[in-house]
Amino acid sequence: MIDINDLQKIYRMGDVEVRALDGVTLDIQKGEFLGIMGASGSGKTTLLHMLGLLDEPTSGNIIIDGTDIGRLSDYEKTMFRLYKLGYVFQDYALVPDLTVMENVSLPAMLRKDRDEEQIKNDSASILKKIGLYERQDHLPRELSGGQQQRVSIARAMVNKPDILFADEPCANLDSESSRVVLELFKEINEDFNQTIVMVSHEDWHKDYFHRIVRLKDGKVISDGFNGKDKKAA
Amino acid sequence: MGKKELKVAFLLALRSLQRGSRSSVILTILIIGMCFTNMVFLPGLFNGIGQSITKQIVDYETGNVMVNPKTGEQYVTDLDALLDRINSMPGVERATPHYTKAATVKYRDRVLGVSVRAIKPGDEKFVSPLYTKMVSGSYLGEDDTGEVIIGKPIAGDPTIKRADENQASLGGVRVGDSITLEYGGIVREYRVKGIYYTGWYSADTTMYTTWSDMEQVEGKALDKAEYITVKIKPGYSEKFIKNELQQYGVSEDVQTMSDLLEKSMGRALQSFAIINAVSLFVGVIITTVVLFIVITIKTLNSRKQIGILKAIGVDKEVIMHNFGLQVIILAILGIAFGVIMTFLLSIYMAYNPVVTPEWSATLYLTPMDYVTNCLILFLASVVAGYVPAYQVSREDIQSAMRA
Ligand SMILES: Nc1ncnc2c1ncn2[C@@H]1O[C@H](COP(=O)(O)OP(=O)(O)OP(=O)(O)O)[C@@H](O)[C@H]1O
Ligand SMILES: [Mg+2]
Numbered sequence: 001m002i003d004i005n006d007l008q009k010i011y012r013m014g015d016v017e018v019r020a021l022d023g024v025t026l027d028i029q030k031g032e033f034l035g036i037m038g039a040s041g042s043g044k045t046t047l048l049h050m051l052g053l054l055d056e057p058t059s060g061n062i063i064i065d066g067t068d069i070g071r072l073s074d075y076e077k078t079m080f081r082l083y084k085l086g087y088v089f090q091d092y093a094l095v096p097d098l099t100v101m102e103n104v105s106l107p108a109m110l111r112k113d114r115d116e117e118q119i120k121n122d123s124a125s126i127l128k129k130i131g132l133y134e135r136q137d138h139l140p141r142e143l144s145g146g147q148q149q150r151v152s153i154a155r156a157m158v159n160k161p162d163i164l165f166a167d168e169p170c171a172n173l174d175s176e177s178s179r180v181v182l183e184l185f186k187e188i189n190e191d192f193n194q195t196i197v198m199v200s201h202e203d204w205h206k207d208y209f210h211r212i213v214r215l216k217d218g219k220v221i222s223d224g225f226n227g228k229d230k231k232a233a
Numbered sequence: 234m235g236k237k238e239l240k241v242a243f244l245l246a247l248r249s250l251q252r253g254s255r256s257s258v259i260l261t262i263l264i265i266g267m268c269f270t271n272m273v274f275l276p277g278l279f280n281g282i283g284q285s286i287t288k289q290i291v292d293y294e295t296g297n298v299m300v301n302p303k304t305g306e307q308y309v310t311d312l313d314a315l316l317d318r319i320n321s322m323p324g325v326e327r328a329t330p331h332y333t334k335a336a337t338v339k340y341r342d343r344v345l346g347v348s349v350r351a352i353k354p355g356d357e358k359f360v361s362p363l364y365t366k367m368v369s370g371s372y373l374g375e376d377d378t379g380e381v382i383i384g385k386p387i388a389g390d391p392t393i394k395r396a397d398e399n400q401a402s403l404g405g406v407r408v409g410d411s412i413t414l415e416y417g418g419i420v421r422e423y424r425v426k427g428i429y430y431t432g433w434y435s436a437d438t439t440m441y442t443t444w445s446d447m448e449q450v451e452g453k454a455l456d457k458a459e460y461i462t463v464k465i466k467p468g469y470s471e472k473f474i475k476n477e478l479q480q481y482g483v484s485e486d487v488q489t490m491s492d493l494l495e496k497s498m499g500r501a502l503q504s505f506a507i508i509n510a511v512s513l514f515v516g517v518i519i520t521t522v523v524l525f526i527v528i529t530i531k532t533l534n535s536r537k538q539i540g541i542l543k544a545i546g547v548d549k550e551v552i553m554h555n556f557g558l559q560v561i562i563l564a565i566l567g568i569a570f571g572v573i574m575t576f577l578l579s580i581y582m583a584y585n586p587v588v589t590p591e592w593s594a595t596l597y598l599t600p601m602d603y604v605t606n607c608l609i610l611f612l613a614s615v616v617a618g619y620v621p622a623y624q625v626s627r628e629d630i631q632s633a634m635r636a
Contacts, residue, residue: 054544054630075548082546093541095245097252102244107545109241139252155545 001195002028002051002163007060009046009218020046021057022218028163031193033185035200035209043218044199045167051197052087052165053077065162082110086156088166092148094140094155101127101136104154111159126154130184146177153184157194164188166198170205182208234550241547242554249531250559257527258563264523265567265614270574272516273598273606276509277579278587281597283505286498291490293436296360296462297471298478299493300328301486308457309485316461322477324469327359330458332447338387338440339413340403343395347387349414349440351447351455360464363429363436370408370427378446381412381423384437385430400438414440416450432593461485513606517613524563524617528556532625539625540633553619553626560618567614568607575603 009021020043028034036044049055050062053069061070064084072080081087094103104127108119127133130150132143140148149169156164166185170178186208188194198209206212214222250258291297300319302309309315312330319328332351337344354373358364364372373382389402406412410425423442431437448455465474471489478487495502532539539552579596586593625633 049631052544054634078543078546078548080546081544085546087544089541089544093538093544095248095538095542097248098245102248106241106547109244110237110547110551112235112237 001030001065003063005061008058010058019218024220030195033189033196033210035198035212038215042215044215048165048167048199053081084162086161086164088152088156088169090168090171092152096140099137100151104158108158122158126158130154146173149181163195168199238551242551243558245555246558261527261563262567262570265520266570266574268516268520269568269571269610272513273575275512277596277598279505281594284597285594289433292361293433295490295493297465297490298463298474299488300461303485310457312456312458324466324474326464326466327356328461328463329353329356329360330461332459334416336414336416340406343403345401347440349442351442351444353444360462366429366431367427368430373443376445377443378449379423380426381440381442382427383440385428386437388428520610521613521617524560524614528560528618529621532621536633540630543630549626553622556622557619560614564611564614568610
């Protein structure tokens with residue numbers, strides 16, 4: 001469902017050239033729980049930003065569900081994100097002035113194909129799933145980091161996106177909270193056959209992933225299922 | 234921009250104001266309110282002064298229409314016939330003559346130069362509210378002779394020493410007292426029949442006597458006047474009466490009050506207009522700058538959040554209107570606060586006018602003044618808010634999120 005072809009991202013700062021992504025080619029299938037791993041600076045965030053339509057590659061292309069996203073206009077990209085993608089950030093990135101419920105409902109409220117009733121039901125059921133339904137009227141600052149991250153996952157999930165992206169969602173969490181969040185991803189993946197692409201550099205996270213892609217210096221150095229290499233770069 | 238987008242923008246705006254910094258919201262509203270008050274206060278006050286001066290001039294100087302001697306002549310002559318003619322014209326309430334003579338007034342050890350103005354007390358009542366301004370004694374009777382009414386500032390206050398007076402007076406004349414008037418050789422004793430206070434300086438420093446008395450001073454029937462003031466009936470315009478008089482044979486110099494005001498106060502009115510424009514300009518600039526800064530700071534502080542919102546599929550229009558609507562809400566609240574403040578201020582000033590010897594003024598603001606100023610300030614606010622809102626909403630996700 002995601003086709004990545006020879007993706008390059010080059011940052012130029014004066015004379016210095018940083019090849020953040022250097023020819024990444026990948027196929028991601030529906031229902032996969034994919035982990036992107038690698039050392040700091042290896043290009044994980046850059047890749048996820050490209051996939052999430054948050055940045056544009058220097059060259060190469062990405063085709064999601066048959067759509068070459070490089071050809072979309074600015075507005076079409078926004079709508080693509082709203083209708084097809086969910087994004088979870090390392091630092092939760094909730095709107096501080098909105099309640100838990102309002103944060104979660106926000107993406108649904110903008111969808112033309114959702115009415116009040118459905119927005120309410122969808123938000124309520126996803127909040128129940130993450131176990132924070134009772135806290136729906138709280139503000140983000142009244143929740144723990146792990147709870148906020150779960151709300152942010154609920155926000156990304158409320159529109160039942162085709163693909164869920166998460167960039168180091170556990171980086172700011174203790175291992176207990178991390179485990180809760182990872183279990184939640186696992187559950188979502190299993191219950192809804194949800195495609196999930198998650199970036200991590202914690203080794204123990206790999207137990208949760210179906211498939212692990214390792215990056216180094218902007219290149220894929222390994223790609224394998226259940227720890228076994230599918231192909232070596 | 235659909236309904237859903239607007240709804241989300243409004244929700245974001247409202248929550249940001251509700252749950253963001255309370256003090257910044259209150260301060261912004263206060264500043265806008267103050268700017269509104271500042272914008273309307275001076276012009277309103279000048280309008281009030283203008284209105285007050287105009288009314289005094291109509292009441293004590295010119296009437297609605299003033300008939301002056303032909304150019305080159307000192308008096309309006311053939312007075313009785315002229316008065317009859319004017320009084321018979323449609324729209325004329327009453328025409329009444331004035332004749333002023335300089336005199337020296339003596340009271341005990343005080344000597345003062347004054348103008349003594351002869352009036353026809355009955356007719357004068359139709360034109361001037363002087364008869365309602367008596368503070369003691371009574372107004373002149375039609376055929377009183379040897380009696381005057383004098384302004385309170387001339388009568389003076391016996392408790393104030395002469396050296397401390399800011400205006401020369403007779404040092405405390407009371408009703409019934411005798412004063413001596415000397416008109417270039419002719420000396421007459423008068424009884425002070427009444428003391429008035431109009432608040433209009435030139436009326437308050439004049440003495441009034443009757444036409445009959447002045448005829449005795451002159452030693453002959455007085456068929457001439459220095460000028461005639463005309464009061465018009467409601468529903469008639471000054472201009473109409475002026476044209477009418479000129480058309481039907483009044484060959485004297487006929488002027489409306491507005492003509493005269495234009496001539497005498499033209500410069501002052503111009504200065505008022507400039508000051509009004511400046512205070513409007515300053516108010517608009519301050520409001521614009523303040524809102525611009527408030528919203529710019531808000532957008533800069535929210536850059537990361539804006540990036541996040543875009544990343545989750547919120548369109549830039551929604552983000553722009555989020556900030557735009559915040560300004561609109563702040564502007565509406567601020568302007569409402571300003572309107573209330575100004576309104577209270579105008580009520581306060583109606584009871585406690587600014588009083589000087591020349592005029593007393595209250596805030597004079599028409600509903601139109603309120604509406605115009607509200608609109609101007611509102612538009613300025615919207616521009617001030619939407620400029621940074623527009624700019625920040627165009628920023629690309631990468632640079633916004635990295636903020
Ligand atoms: N905006 C930018 N301008 C210049 N260089 C950049 C920019 N963003 C990323 N880079 C560079 O691209 C490379 C990849 O960065 P990226 O953020 O993708 O790494 P990462 O794998 O996510 O690292 P981490 O684990 O620390 O988050 C790094 O060398 C980084 O310095
Ligand atoms: Mg990263």
